[in-house]
Amino acid sequence: MADIILKTNHVIQSFPVAGGEFVALNDINIEIPKGKLTILKGRSGSGKTTLMNILGALDYPKSGEVILKDRDITKLAERERENIRKQNIGFVFQSVALIPMMNAYENVEFALRLSGFKGDMKKRAKECLEMVGLGKRIMHMPQELSGGEQQRVAIARAIAHKPKIIFADEPTAELDTNTGIQVVKIFKNLIEAEGITIVMTTHDTGLMEAAECLYELEDGKIVDREYD
Ligand SMILES: Nc1ncnc2c1ncn2[C@@H]1O[C@H](COP(=O)(O)OP(=O)(O)OP(=O)(O)O)[C@@H](O)[C@H]1O
Numbered sequence: 001m002a003d004i005i006l007k008t009n010h011v012i013q014s015f016p017v018a019g020g021e022f023v024a025l026n027d028i029n030i031e032i033p034k035g036k037l038t039i040l041k042g043r044s045g046s047g048k049t050t051l052m053n054i055l056g057a058l059d060y061p062k063s064g065e066v067i068l069k070d071r072d073i074t075k076l077a078e079r080e081r082e083n084i085r086k087q088n089i090g091f092v093f094q095s096v097a098l099i100p101m102m103n104a105y106e107n108v109e110f111a112l113r114l115s116g117f118k119g120d121m122k123k124r125a126k127e128c129l130e131m132v133g134l135g136k137r138i139m140h141m142p143q144e145l146s147g148g149e150q151q152r153v154a155i156a157r158a159i160a161h162k163p164k165i166i167f168a169d170e171p172t173a174e175l176d177t178n179t180g181i182q183v184v185k186i187f188k189n190l191i192e193a194e195g196i197t198i199v200m201t202t203h204d205t206g207l208m209e210a211a212e213c214l215y216e217l218e219d220g221k222i223v224d225r226e227y228d
């Protein structure tokens, strides 16, 4: 069994709704293996995004622990969590949100700048675009790229600052199955090349066999776990 980079202990999340509380996550205990692709699956509304946001330190849970490298990040103040995100975490979302006035290269370089990256930003931005197969498209504006290519720029942007973990919430939802498979291949290559850990959610059953670790959510509970 691989090293565990991130784990949860009894995570509960609930939201106030008319007439009480809606429990969106109910006692989640999962382990994310280091340097692997973990997939979270489950129907719409099962709690995938809610869980990802807690794992990625975007949201605090109502209760429970989220242990990143021996530290319970739910106990940290927001400012410290922001630093943890900057240094350790990259996000890829379903809708790409590249900056429309910047070309592919500038989008990646801008993100590097914001992260406070210390190395050679030019070199790293180019290298990341090459890793996702866009070496020949670095000067293209977002509107001059296909949906799959834009998503690959977003991946290059998410990995550029060398995060330890990438969270990708439905990164393939707006892509056709073949392009989705390409994105998953890129994730696998990144795991090989950069030793990164990737957690992604998907509805696409065709992509699930790529997972080395698979969790299934149902009504805010983990109902299945498969591990290679
Ligand atoms: N801020 C909120 N207030 C109230 N209920 C919420 C809030 N955020 C999420 N929920 C509810 O929690 C449940 C889980 O939502 P979540 O977004 O995690 O689902 P999901 O598995 O990501 O679904 P999808 O596949 O559609 O993206 C849903 O029933 C949703 O309505």
Ligand SMILES: [Mg+2]
Residues within 6 Å of the ligand: 048, 049, 050, 169
């Ligand atoms: Mg979701």
